[in-house]
Amino acid sequence: MTEKATPADHHDAPAVDDRDLVAYVDGELPEPARERVAAAIAGDAGLARRAERMLTARDAATGGLAGVLSATVPDRLRQAVLAGPSPRPTWRQALDDLTRSWGWRLGAPAGALVVGALVAVLAISVPLRSPSYLPASGDPATALPPEAQLALMDLLAGDASAAAQVSGDGWAIDITPGALAAFECRAFLYRLDGASNAGLACRSPAGGWRVTTMPSGGL
């Protein structure tokens, strides 16, 4: 809570509070207010002491956490920047980077079991358009851009009872509501450059999502 203090010699002036004091100490107060606070501090030892403590804390904190600034930046961060906004990252690599960062991990055995059990449900419940071409890797989602992957994560975090769609340059994702949500899994369709495929995201017991995409040949 911000404490208020009335300067002893300025009963008609507005009270000087901690916000005024810190802004005064930091030189962030515009001139009329600055004069008012300076006068209040000059006439009130308690205010002066409080301002002094804020100044001491500022001096101590300036340059704080310097170890973070001087430490070597982890290579993975540099690589993330250097890789740039590649329009064609592999789905597995880009998503794996993202999932490693935020706890969404791929391929855990329990998740694979859940996904396996629900593929049949998905095949019935999700109307697919005919996918055109599957890359040699066998993964139909090799080409979703990072922006689409982030959008997918946003959709998964959204209202599970509602359908939603998001699209970008050359891609689109539709996420389904309803029955699958009861299993803590959500199905989604994604279209990339005109081709359609399906995926399944299941919530793990530890939190986060496990995402599996399905080859169109299996559906």
Added chain:
Amino acid sequence: MPPSVEDGFQRALLGLLPRLRRFALSLTGNMAEADDLTQAACLRALERRRRYRDGTRLDSWLFRIAQNLWIDERRRHRRRREQSIDSAPLSHVSTPAWAETQAEDRLMLSAVDRAIMDLPEEQRAVLVLTTVDGLAYREAAAILGLPIGTVMSRLARARLALADALETASAKGARKVGETTR
């Protein structure tokens, strides 16, 4: 072939990484999550670079992205916790990984740094942006999406709390010196 720096935008991002990591640390409270947040912020910045307008401060824009990602992540975390409390058996509840990481991080911090990290997150972020990083109140308010008055309130509380912590640490140090010279 190793990737090369393609343009000024990427070069500027690379230059901002240390400050972005420090701001991320002020949000997350531990280095491992700070690096994850930093990486996610860079990825999003690269994807949205077309929305960046020349002439605006890239550091503020980047910090704002990190702040928004962190808000989203905390929201998800809260939802997951609520769901796990409702449904997970107690045997699934264990010490979170971040708690251990945080303990390791603390060993590498100075006394002032530890006092900063002990502040509540909302105060720590404001303190780091203004007092540590030197941004103006107005810029910190824009990054954090707060009214400037709120920034000032939080900053005042942070500074007084930091002063308290430093005085306590100093008194403890003086007591120790007294005990050893007795």
